[in-house]
Amino acid sequence: MIVLVTGASSGIGAACAARLEKAGHTVVGASRSGKGGRVLDVRDPAAIDKLLADVELEFGRIDAVVNSAGVAVGGPVEDTPLELVQAQFETNLMGAVYLFRAAAPYLRRSAPSRMIHISSLAAHIALPYQALYSASHAGANAFCQALRYEMAPHGVRVIVVEPGSFRTGLTTNRRSPELSEPYAKAARTALDSNDRDELKGVDPEQLAELVEKLLTARNPPDRCSAGLWEERIGLAARRFLPERIFRRIIGSHYGV
Numbered sequence: 033m034i035v036l037v038t039g040a041s042s043g044i045g046a047a048c049a050a051r052l053e054k055a056g057h058t059v060v061g062a063s064r065s066g067k068g069g070r071v072l073d074v075r076d077p078a079a080i081d082k083l084l085a086d087v088e089l090e091f092g093r094i095d096a097v098v099n100s101a102g103v104a105v106g107g108p109v110e111d112t113p114l115e116l117v118q119a120q121f122e123t124n125l126m127g128a129v130y131l132f133r134a135a136a137p138y139l140r141r142s143a144p145s146r147m148i149h150i151s152s153l154a155a156h157i158a159l160p161y162q163a164l165y166s167a168s169h170a171g172a173n174a175f176c177q178a179l180r181y182e183m184a185p186h187g188v189r190v191i192v193v194e195p196g197s198f199r200t201g202l203t204t205n206r207r208s209p210e211l212s213e214p215y216a217k218a219a220r221t222a223l224d225s226n227d228r229d230e231l232k233g234v235d236p237e238q239l240a241e242l243v244e245k246l247l248t249a250r251n252p253p254d255r256c257s258a259g260l261w262e263e264r265i266g267l268a269a270r271r272f273l274p275e276r277i278f279r280r281i282i283g284s285h286y287g288v
């Protein structure tokens with residue numbers, strides 16, 4: 033299988049690229065820095081077009097695209113400069129839109145084929161002081177959900193993976209504005225709690241194993257969560273608990 037993996041320089045994308053390569057697939061890894069692969073900024077539609085064309089020329093086809101390029105912006109919405117707001121949505125939401133839109137004709141040609149998007153549990157369980165991050169993933173989830181209607185008749189599966197806390201570069205790479213009153217104390221408490229969860233989170237190798245299965249399974253699910261059961265159970269709890277009770281439970285975990 034010829035697989036393009038974005039976000040391949042670190043964390044989940046790097047684990048996926050290594051695992052798929054070890055399993056015998058031809059992997060083209062790409063990231064903003066290009067570390068260990070090609071340079072690709074998913075915010076740049078022209079660069080995406082060029083990379084896809086290059087990969088097809090070089091390998092004859094593209095069987096799957098795994099999109100793990102993402103950034104995290106944490107902090108109070110009011111404090112966050114527009115430049116960071118835009119970086120959050122341009123990477124996590126528009127990056128997925130640009131990439132899958134451009135990859136569609138390639139994947140139709142090689143069908144049966146797959147688009148796998150690495151989303152987050154935060155798409156369903158919005159996190160305190162991570163409103164922009166949560167919204168970027170929720171937007172990409174809705175995009176993928178609707179895209180399935182367009183791609184499925186042509187043999188292209190669109191699969192969303194929703195990880196809980198994993199130990200990756202995301203924690204140190206997270207960008208936050210300077211915290212100001214009246215939010216500073218609560219925001220710091222919530223973000224510190226989030227960092228602790230990620231630092232004791234799951235090894236991304238586990239997620240790579242799941243992605244490999246999703247790429248090769250005959251009938252993969254449209255969407256699946258990954259990580260600690262204590263976090264994933266929140267998906268079910270969210271469905272039957274009243275919104276306000278659920279918010280209190282999540283808020284108290286994050287100390288807000």
Ligand SMILES: NC(=O)c1ccc[n+]([C@@H]2O[C@H](COP(=O)([O-])OP(=O)(O)OC[C@H]3O[C@@H](n4cnc5c(N)ncnc54)[C@H](OP(=O)(O)O)[C@@H]3O)[C@@H](O)[C@H]2O)c1
Nearest residue numbers: 039041042043044064065073074101102152198200201202
């Ligand atoms: N770790 C977790 O606990 C967790 C939980 C839920 C969801 N996720 C999601 O999983 C995805 C991967 O995150 P990670 O945890 O693996 O974080 P990571 O270790 O920080 O890796 C992020 C990757 O995305 C790349 N990237 C960032 N901006 C990019 C851009 N504009 N164009 C191309 N590549 C770009 C980075 O490349 P450079 O290094 O070159 O910048 C890096 O390879 C993200 O969407 C994240 O929100 C992670």
